[in-house]
Amino acid sequence: MSGLVVDQEKCVGCGLCVRTCTSGGIEVTDRLARVTDGCVSCGMCVDGCPTGALSIQKEAAGTDLASYTDVWVFAQQEAGTIVPVAFELLAKGREVAEARGCRLVAVLGEGTDAPDDNDALLVAAGADLVIRCRDARLADNDAEVYARWIEDLVKERRPEVILYGATPFGRELAPNVAVRLRTGLTADCTVLDVDRERGLLQQTRPAFGGNLMATIVCPDHRPQMSTVRPGVFSAADPDPTHEGTTVDVALDADVTSRIRVLERIPAGSDASITDADTLVVVGRGIGSKKALPLMRELADLLGGKLGCTRPLVEAGWLDASCQVGQTGVSVAPKLLVSVGVSGAIQHLAGIGGAERIVAINTDPSAAIFGMAQYAVVGDANQVVGELVKRLR
Numbered sequence: 206m207s208g209l210v211v212d213q214e215k216c217v218g219c220g221l222c223v224r225t226c227t228s229g230g231i232e233v234t235d236r237l238a239r240v241t242d243g244c245v246s247c248g249m250c251v252d253g254c255p256t257g258a259l260s261i262q263k264e265a266a267g268t269d270l271a272s273y274t275d276v277w278v279f280a281q282q283e284a285g286t287i288v289p290v291a292f293e294l295l296a297k298g299r300e301v302a303e304a305r306g307c308r309l310v311a312v313l314g315e316g317t318d319a320p321d322d323n324d325a326l327l328v329a330a331g332a333d334l335v336i337r338c339r340d341a342r343l344a345d346n347d348a349e350v351y352a353r354w355i356e357d358l359v360k361e362r363r364p365e366v367i368l369y370g371a372t373p374f375g376r377e378l379a380p381n382v383a384v385r386l387r388t389g390l391t392a393d394c395t396v397l398d399v400d401r402e403r404g405l406l407q408q409t410r411p412a413f414g415g416n417l418m419a420t421i422v423c424p425d426h427r428p429q430m431s432t433v434r435p436g437v438f439s440a441a442d443p444d445p446t447h448e449g450t451t452v453d454v455a456l457d458a459d460v461t462s463r464i465r466v467l468e469r470i471p472a473g474s475d476a477s478i479t480d481a482d483t484l485v486v487v488g489r490g491i492g493s494k495k496a497l498p499l500m501r502e503l504a505d506l507l508g509g510k511l512g513c514t515r516p517l518v519e520a521g522w523l524d525a526s527c528q529v530g531q532t533g534v535s536v537a538p539k540l541l542v543s544v545g546v547s548g549a550i551q552h553l554a555g556i557g558g559a560e561r562i563v564a565i566n567t568d569p570s571a572a573i574f575g576m577a578q579y580a581v582v583g584d585a586n587q588v589v590g591e592l593v594k595r596l597r
């Protein structure tokens with residue numbers, strides 16, 4: 206048993222813990238504090254308790270690691286459609302599962318009106334088993350509801366590894382699950398490997414501002430959990446002959462959402478740069494915001510989208526969803542035209558998946574040229590202006 210514990214002898218029912226708690230995790234009834242399902246074991250109430258009646262009990266580390274098996278991939282859906290990163294994670298998860306000699310399992314929560322064949326898509330992408338829950342409470346991506354569901358599943362089925370896409374929802378969900386299960390989480394992994402014998406997932410990610418790559422392991426707790434940004438791994442081609450089964454599970458009746466969706470505002474047109482086959486990525490070298498329409502025209506003529514470096518987001522020229530790099534998104538287009546970008550390591554961390562890079566920069570020694578197949582030494586506006594004229 207782990208989590209928040211109330212010492213009934215010491216508790217005086219003062220209610221200070223209720224006021225400290227930000228997740229509705231504790232209530233006072235009959236002058237006694239009681240832990241509710243909202244508790245995420247953050248420990249904030251423990252420090253504030255004047256009588257020392259609250260404590261966080263930790264499961265003894267390293268006790269039962271061998272009982273955890275299988276690699277799980279959280280198959281996030283948006284309005285019933287599975288997001289591309291889930292397929293990328295299944296391809297990587299397949300490698301890890303094969304190295305461990307275990308099953309690859311996709312975990313799919315969806316609303317009752319989602320397409321019937323989402324599980325078949327996951328099986329064709331390599332899942333041996335799909336754990337599916339169709340429930341109206343899972344239609345909206347409410348991290349608290351999903352976290353409760355995954356927590357219950359993990360306690361029952363004990364997976365060794367869980368991979369999540371580092372989408373906005375995945376970034377909210379994975380830490381929530383980690384706290385509930387009192388296990389580790391490595392965010393934004395760029396490389397995943399596994400120690401075959403001990404089953405330790407080697408989770409590599411940039412650290413210290415991207416100046417070194419850190420490999421992180423979670424030796425004493427299970428499941429081992431990572432998030433991976435869209436575009437870091439490649440999805441495998443679907444294999445319709447791959448066999449897998451689907452098991453339908455129920456969501457506990459007492460799981461309720463505290464969130465009410467009032468309105469849905471569609472993301473801007475540049476929001477899906479992670480899926481674009483062609484990208485024009487602009488940097489400070491384009492000179493000014495006035496150059497953006499020309500850059501956007503190049504992207505349009507190439508049938509692609511516009512991305513940018515961080516300084517342009519900081520200057521308010523483009524939305525943060527367009528930022529490519531370590532603190533933006535990772536992209537894997539077939540063609541990336543990089544315009545006026547120096548190629549700082551934090552930016553390069555997001556473009557490693559691009560098949561072809563054409564870079565335009567006035568400085569022949571710019572680092573971006575080290576990654577580009579085609580280097581154009583010249584002024585951004587002149588070169589792009591000429592390209593646009595010809596493409597028109």
Ligand code: FAD
Nearest residue numbers: 488489490514515530531532533545547549551552567585
């Ligand atoms: P600059 O470095 O200023 O480069 C401009 C380039 O334009 C130069 O190479 C110059 O030669 C060229 N140029 C100048 N004039 C012209 C012209 N007329 N025509 C053509 N070329 C010209 N950055 C990101 O992009 N994404 C991230 O996710 C990110 N995350 C970060 C995280 C951390 C923790 C830190 C510390 C930094 C991060 N950065 C990120 C910032 C990163 O370090 C760089 O500062 C940034 O990428 C530089 O952007 P830039 O290439 O547009 O600008």
